[in-house]
Amino acid sequence: MKSFAAAIARVLFVALVWTSQVFGQNEGSPGVYQGRHIAPVMGHQGAEWLERPERQAEERPDVLLEALKLKPGMSVADLGAGTGYFTWRLGKLVAPRGSIYAVEIQQEMLDMLATNVIAHGVTNFHSVLGTVSDTRLPANKIDLVLMVDVYHEFDHPREMLQSIYRSLKPDGKVVFVEYRAEDPTVPIKRVHKMSVAQVRKEAELFPLKWVETIETLPRQHIIIFQKKPTLPTPRNASPAQR
Numbered sequence: 030m031k032s033f034a035a036a037i038a039r040v041l042f043v044a045l046v047w048t049s050q051v052f053g054q055n056e057g058s059p060g061v062y063q064g065r066h067i068a069p070v071m072g073h074q075g076a077e078w079l080e081r082p083e084r085q086a087e088e089r090p091d092v093l094l095e096a097l098k099l100k101p102g103m104s105v106a107d108l109g110a111g112t113g114y115f116t117w118r119l120g121k122l123v124a125p126r127g128s129i130y131a132v133e134i135q136q137e138m139l140d141m142l143a144t145n146v147i148a149h150g151v152t153n154f155h156s157v158l159g160t161v162s163d164t165r166l167p168a169n170k171i172d173l174v175l176m177v178d179v180y181h182e183f184d185h186p187r188e189m190l191q192s193i194y195r196s197l198k199p200d201g202k203v204v205f206v207e208y209r210a211e212d213p214t215v216p217i218k219r220v221h222k223m224s225v226a227q228v229r230k231e232a233e234l235f236p237l238k239w240v241e242t243i244e245t246l247p248r249q250h251i252i253i254f255q256k257k258p259t260l261p262t263p264r265n266a267s268p269a270q271r
């Protein structure tokens with residue numbers, strides 16, 4: 030009887046540890062971060078939607094790319110790159126010496142992306158299979174991280190922003206493109222939208238300085254932050270002063 034009770038206690042303990050590891054980064058209930066409900070990840074089965082012809086008019090990728098002011102030679106991360114809708118467009122803008130890191134957590138997306146990007150004649154890209162908490166981007170290498178319709182579905186937003194921060198060059202930028210939560214006429218479910226205030230609340234928990242919010246797209250905000258240098262530790266500071 031005693032060993033049965035001990036076994037039950039062990040199972041409960043393991044379940045408790047697992048739950049806290051999986052959901053520990055969220056506040057209160059699973060799926061809520063900084064008062065926001067996290068959206069489910071869009072599966073690769075929905076890939077066709079990313080390539081829909083109406084997207085050109087609905088999201089104006091041309092206007093977005095112009096706002097980013099990219100230059101040849103830059104290293105850009107297309108984080109949550111999906112089918113590569115932006116990867117090949119970005120690749121053309123930074124060519125010939127610049128390159129794109131296309132990061133995904135779904136290998137199926139990366140497979141479609143490679144076919145799509147190469148079909149557009151673009152080869153200056155690296156496919157990166159990340160995890161839900163790690164971009165797996167190289168440290169201090171990236172000029173600009175672009176996330177189009179992605180951040181709101183990060184399962185571990187805090188860890189992802191930490192990982193993004195690490196990947197940026199000292200003056201690197203991170204760009205959030207999110208459907209406007211403030212506008213009820215934008216025909217997207219609430220959980221897939223974000224307000225400017227919420228994006229700023231979450232990003233400014235990190236040494237990221239808000240640069241500007243651009244409202245030239247029909248349905249989405251473009252919200253730009255720049256990496257703030259972390260304060261250098263004074264050379265002669267004793268451990269107690271640090």
Ligand SMILES: C[S@@+](CC[C@H](N)C(=O)[O-])C[C@H]1O[C@@H](n2cnc3c(N)ncnc32)[C@H](O)[C@@H]1O
Pocket residue numbers: 070071079108109110111112113114115132133134135138159160161162163164176177178179182183184189
């Ligand atoms: C709505 S799709 C947008 C795809 C692309 N940015 C576009 O605009 O066409 C979101 C993508 O983000 C990816 N994603 C979600 N969480 C991620 C994470 N932690 N790291 C990398 N990719 C992620 C999903 O697999 C999905 O393909």
